[in-house]
Amino acid sequence: xxxxLTCAGRRNYLVKFFQEALKNRGQVFASDFSADAxxxxxxxxxxxxxLVKQSDYFDKVAQxxxxxxxxxxxxxxxxELPLLAKQRERFLKIGTLPVISSPTVVDICYDKWxxxxxxxxxxxxxxxxxxxxxxxxxxxxxxxxxxxxxxKPRWGSASVGVVTAEDDDELDIxxxxxxKHIPRTSLADANAIDAQRCILIQERLxxxxxxxxxxxxxxxxxxTTFVKRKLSMVIGETDRAITVEDEKLKELxxxxxxxxxHIGNLDxxxxxxxxxxxxxxxxxxxxxxxxxxxxxxxxxxxxxxxxANGEKPDMSWLKVEANIMSSKCDRLVxxxxxx
Amino acid sequence: xxxxLTCAGRRNYLVKFFQEALKNRGQVFASDFSADAxxxxxxxxxxxxxLVKQSDYFDKVAQxxxxxxxxxxxxxxxxELPLLAKQRERFLKIGTLPVISSPTVVDICYDKWxxxxxxxxxxxxxxxxxxxxxxxxxxxxxxxxxxxxxxKPRWGSASVGVVTAEDDDELDIxxxxxxKHIPRTSLADANAIDAQRCILIQERLxxxxxxxxxxxxxxxxxxTTFVKRKLSMVIGETDRAITVEDEKLKELxxxxxxxxxHIGNLDxxxxxxxxxxxxxxxxxxxxxxxxxxxxxxxxxxxxxxxxANGEKPDMSWLKVEANIMSSKCDRLVxxxxxx
Numbered sequence: 001x002x003x004x005l006t007c008a009g010r011r012n013y014l015v016k017f018f019q020e021a022l023k024n025r026g027q028v029f030a031s032d033f034s035a036d037a038x039x040x041x042x043x044x045x046x047x048x049x050x051l052v053k054q055s056d057y058f059d060k061v062a063q064x065x066x067x068x069x070x071x072x073x074x075x076x077x078x079x080e081l082p083l084l085a086k087q088r089e090r091f092l093k094i095g096t097l098p099v100i101s102s103p104t105v106v107d108i109c110y111d112k113w114x115x116x117x118x119x120x121x122x123x124x125x126x127x128x129x130x131x132x133x134x135x136x137x138x139x140x141x142x143x144x145x146x147x148x149x150x151x152k153p154r155w156g157s158a159s160v161g162v163v164t165a166e167d168d169d170e171l172d173i174x175x176x177x178x179x180k181h182i183p184r185t186s187l188a189d190a191n192a193i194d195a196q197r198c199i200l201i202q203e204r205l206x207x208x209x210x211x212x213x214x215x216x217x218x219x220x221x222x223x224t225t226f227v228k229r230k231l232s233m234v235i236g237e238t239d240r241a242i243t244v245e246d247e248k249l250k251e252l253x254x255x256x257x258x259x260x261x262h263i264g265n266l267d268x269x270x271x272x273x274x275x276x277x278x279x280x281x282x283x284x285x286x287x288x289x290x291x292x293x294x295x296x297x298x299x300x301x302x303x304x305x306x307x308a309n310g311e312k313p314d315m316s317w318l319k320v321e322a323n324i325m326s327s328k329c330d331r332l333v334x335x336x337x338x339x
Numbered sequence: 340x341x342x343x344l345t346c347a348g349r350r351n352y353l354v355k356f357f358q359e360a361l362k363n364r365g366q367v368f369a370s371d372f373s374a375d376a377x378x379x380x381x382x383x384x385x386x387x388x389x390l391v392k393q394s395d396y397f398d399k400v401a402q403x404x405x406x407x408x409x410x411x412x413x414x415x416x417x418x419e420l421p422l423l424a425k426q427r428e429r430f431l432k433i434g435t436l437p438v439i440s441s442p443t444v445v446d447i448c449y450d451k452w453x454x455x456x457x458x459x460x461x462x463x464x465x466x467x468x469x470x471x472x473x474x475x476x477x478x479x480x481x482x483x484x485x486x487x488x489x490x491k492p493r494w495g496s497a498s499v500g501v502v503t504a505e506d507d508d509e510l511d512i513x514x515x516x517x518x519k520h521i522p523r524t525s526l527a528d529a530n531a532i533d534a535q536r537c538i539l540i541q542e543r544l545x546x547x548x549x550x551x552x553x554x555x556x557x558x559x560x561x562x563t564t565f566v567k568r569k570l571s572m573v574i575g576e577t578d579r580a581i582t583v584e585d586e587k588l589k590e591l592x593x594x595x596x597x598x599x600x601h602i603g604n605l606d607x608x609x610x611x612x613x614x615x616x617x618x619x620x621x622x623x624x625x626x627x628x629x630x631x632x633x634x635x636x637x638x639x640x641x642x643x644x645x646x647a648n649g650e651k652p653d654m655s656w657l658k659v660e661a662n663i664m665s666s667k668c669d670r671l672v673x674x675x676x677x678x
């Protein structure tokens with residue numbers, strides 16, 4: 001069985017995790033927009049592809065999948081998910097299983113207002129969120145929320161365009177700043193969907209941030225949740241984390257995984273404080289937090305491969321040892337290939 | 340000979356470069372504020388220290404240097420440089436060579452207004468820079484500069500608090516945003532030195548960004564310059580780069596190295612366009628661009644060790660092969676130590 005990781009960027013660890021999980025039963029391919037991407041130097045074979053939003057992107061991906069008999073297609077960046085979600089059938093027809101949720105699920109996660117509505121609809125705790133300055137100011141006056149607030153793109157990715165406001169003057173600056181900033185980011189197209197309502201104002205909760213890997217199988221049945229306490233972040237990605245035993249957060253993962261019915265991994269961020277466990281973000285893909293689960297014994301690549309083969313995964317792949325602390329660091333890869 | 344890398348963070352590659360350069364002739368120690376820092380997991384021995392601005396920080400560093408007979412002390416973050424520069428004698432007395440420039444040189448690099456004045460004083464090309472909104476607006480009206488402009492902290496580090504403005508409205512937002520932002524960053528103390536003149540407005544030049552390692556010996560004599568074309572950046576650090584043969588930039592490095600007389604490595608950023616080679620930043624330490632030189636054959640750790648031993652470095656350590664492209668990626672390190 002061969003695996004293709006798209007937009008693999010600098011996630012060389014995922015290339016390695018899949019290579020190890022395959023144990024020579026297949027190859028791991030990687031693609032990226034840039035021939036310089038580090039992951040392309042270490043995959044078994046690598047491809048330079050157009051930007052995901054270009055009209056021929058999925059034709060090229062499908063061509064590779066057919067030619068190299070790709071069984072598992074693993075998208076890695078937020079921008080690709082809504083587009084791939086609509087192409088699911090096309091890939092199934094050529095024998096490729098895209099590890100992608102339905103368009104509805106992808107949209108619930110990408111549109112942070114939809115995330116807020118989905119979660120609060122099930123009575124789960126979320127930060128109070130507003131779609132306009134006027135509504136946020138009304139809530140401030142009524143004492144429903146208080147500073148600090150976050151101003152951020154409604155269709156968001158990592159920490160792109162996220163700004164904190166500590167008082168009303170800053171709220172004004174932040175709102176204008178984010179409005180100006182969005183059209184210049186990779187999020188421009190997504191946020192043009194509803195340009196009048198594409199900025200969210202949200203409570204900035206204090207508390208301990210946790211990361212969950214909410215694992216569903218390829219049919220969207222919930223399987224397990226790995227829980228990590230985040231120790232440090234770099235540009236919206238987990239830089240250091242420790243696995244923890246936490247039944248409350250595991251149960252939260254269970255509820256979300258069941259209700260959402262996503263496919264594969266859901267990277268989920270939760271702030272825990274004395275008032276509860278507040279879900280602040282969900283992304284239906286391998287996130288920057290997954291390797292911390294892997295270092296603690298999880299092996300989701302092996303489980304995905306087993307499911308794709310119609311086999312039962314080894315139960316040990318779906319467990320993490322608690323109290324394993326890992327951190328990310330830079331590694332240099334020299335490009336010796338002509339991709 | 341033992342080496343101590345302070346505030347080593349996630350620069351595990353530097354720990355390894357020094358370990359390899361020492362070839363079992365000594366040990367590489369690392370310190371950081373956080374016990375979770377990745378570099379602390381791979382150094383020969385590691386230390387958790389207070390924040391560099393805390394009053395007992397250098398007492399603790401000196402204590403380690405004495406106890407572990409540290410010969411070379413290598414600071415790695417901008418915040419530490421001005422403080423260590425003033426403590427040079429203290430370390431020399433205990434037999435430790437801090438690889439740090441004079442307080443004057445450190446200030447020329449840390450204070451981006453001083454950088455501008457230093458470079459333009461020698462007739463070198465720099466982006467036009469202003470210390471107030473009024474002066475920048477006057478220059479705009481007179482047609483001396485045009486948008487886009489950068490608004491940034493005068494005492495700066497990485498891309499912290501750097502904002503682009505595309506028109507006058509954005510210039511206003513950006514200026515207010517940066518003013519509000521600075522006091523909340525690690526740059527707060529430095530920029531309090533001259534709070535009325537701590538924001539720079541600078542031309543944002545288009546062109547190809549290059550990174551130089553301008554290498555001086557431990558007496559501040561210029562030795563060589565490694566030139567790299569940057570291919571991609573992540574939060575102000577070089578993520579991908581290729582070594583290039585470029586006599587013009589090598590000569591620029593020669594002039595800067597001679598005039599500045601810094602100690603060891605100077606990480607220098609230059610934008611090259613049809614009008615010239617514009618120096619946009621200088622930092623007198625190992626920067627995020629050094630490993631790209633190392634991957635292409637340079638071995639500055641070995642040269643520093645040789646100089647500290649009163650030996651002549653092997654000439655091959657001070658050369659890079661051209662056209663070597665490398666990229667950074669994430670690596671996971673599990674903490675198995677009790678530091």
